[in-house]
Amino acid sequence: MGILSGLLGNATEVELSDVEKQLENILIEGEKVEKAYKLIRDMFVFTEKRLILIDKQGVTGKKIEYHSIPYSSISHFSVETAGSFDLDSEMNIWISSHDVPLKKQFKKDSNIFNVQKALAYYILK
Numbered sequence: 001m002g003i004l005s006g007l008l009g010n011a012t013e014v015e016l017s018d019v020e021k022q023l024e025n026i027l028i029e030g031e032k033v034e035k036a037y038k039l040i041r042d043m044f045v046f047t048e049k050r051l052i053l054i055d056k057q058g059v060t061g062k063k064i065e066y067h068s069i070p071y072s073s074i075s076h077f078s079v080e081t082a083g084s085f086d087l088d089s090e091m092n093i094w095i096s097s098h099d100v101p102l103k104k105q106f107k108k109d110s111n112i113f114n115v116q117k118a119l120a121y122y123i124l125k
Contacts, residue, residue: 011037011044011111019045026052026066035118039106046118051093053102067102069095071122077101079116091115 014036023033023045035046041056051074053067073096080090089112092101106112 011039011106011115013114014038014043019043023052023066026068037111037115037118039104042104044104044115044118046122048122051119051122053104069093074119074123077116077119077123079112081112082107091119093119 016033016036019033019036020027027033027047028049031047031049033045033047037044041061043052043054045052045054050071051069053065053069055065055067057063057065075094075096077091077093078101080092082089087107089106091104091106091112093104094101106115
């Protein structure tokens with residue numbers, strides 16, 4: 001169910017050891033991945049220090065953007081749930097000094113709330 005859910009655009013929780021191995025060149029010494037969610041090919045990775053958004057690009061997914069956001073730089077965020085005719089949910093994250101938010105699309109499912117709770121936890125703790 002997890003792989004199929006991820007392919008359909010639903011956020012699925014990912015095994016942390018696999019993510020840490022993937023990010024060994026990105027993480028600083030002693031930094032640990034605490035939660036990770038996969039959204040088709042992209043990922044939301046929560047460490048104790050920052051949010052890392054992984055955006056795999058192109059047909060093969062070999063080109064990868066790692067967007068690192070310290071929690072203190074996130075000014076606010078929002079979740080827009082899917083409606084009757086709109087099948088996608090959306091999460092917006094505003095970074096300090098940016099007027100336009102980062103936008104991430106989710107398929108109509110409740111897993112967007114799991115990602116939102118993780119984001120709220122790390123920003124508000």
